Amino acid sequence: MARISAGVATSHVPAVGAAIDLGKTQDDYWKPLFQGYEYSKQWISENPPDVVFLVYNDHANAFSMDLIPTFAIGCAETFKPADEGWGPRKVPDVSGHPELASHITQSVIQDDFDLTVVNKMDVDHGLTVPLSLMFGQPQSWPCKVIPFAVNVVLYPVPSGLRCYLLGKAIRKAVDSFDRDLNVQIWGTGGMSHQLQGPRAGLINKAFDQSFLDQLIEQPQQLAEMPHLDYIRHGGSEGIELVMWLIMRGALDQNVQVKHRFYHVPASNTAVGHLILEH
């Protein structure tokens, strides 16, 4: 049977992808950030997943104002890196897992989570930057990836509780897939940041550290946190953090923290990173 073996949380700042692509990871500005992912690359080489279920958000690339799904699951065989306005990142195409994606879709819709099925989609930095952080710069990604896009751009976004419960439904779906697969679930985005208006540049370390603590120890309680608190304390774009609760919901109540890292700044953003096993 398939099983979810671990959860990973990480920010997906586009400038981090640019730093990797332009060979700047050892620059003074970026070095402390990338040092925080050295353990992670070692860990994932020792714990290679067959499939990563990757929760992220699109940033007005695959989805314009034409179509805005709240939860969209990528069921295609391949996904190409998006051209976000300055040419696609020169990273490998992403190979999907249509069988598992379809199985999860069928299962969670029957558990009342009405997903949008996407069979054609380019994937932006929200998905490719986490892959680069964890796997470096391989010729091809070493596993299959199921992209799972959450609307966190057009308010209201799904609640933390909705995301947490969706994680549980995804767990149930993976557990019932009749093939022996090692699946990891990643939640990406965050941490505190605000990219717009006179309050741009907001960072809130206390909020972020509290979020990390609660995500590990009291996820159910954290899931009850209203949107307003994310925006007020974590910035208008900090609301991306609801996506981490999908990851957390798919893990057991008790988790083992293999790695925890926090760094400010990456461009406009606080970077947080966790590796959880159960």
Place this chain on the structure above:
Amino acid sequence: MSIDKPYEGIAGTTIFDHDMARQGYHLNQFCMSLMKSDNRERFKADQKAYLDQWSLTEDQKQAVLARDYNQLISLGGNIYFLAKIFSTDGLSFQYAASTMTGMSEQEYKTMMLNGGRQSEYPFPDEKGV
């Protein structure tokens, strides 16, 4: 009955909700058009003429020409869509963010290196921001 929007009280922050999205629909779709290289070239060659092909309000057009991102956001623009404009200009997200804060790019960079704009947490007064 109207929909409760408690986030409207947060200073210096505009939440891109459905009312804003309705107001900014054509503006944001214009921004999306700049993801195509041909369109970027046409826009750069004659910005006014390119904008006139879209159903933007006059205020929205003027704000695009002025690269007034606070004004664009107040007129329904969303930052991820507006990013297509400053990307077309070859400018970074950090630069664009700095223009909205009244700081120079260098002042803004320095603020970020020093840990960003500080926010109290937890808030002593739930109503104050």
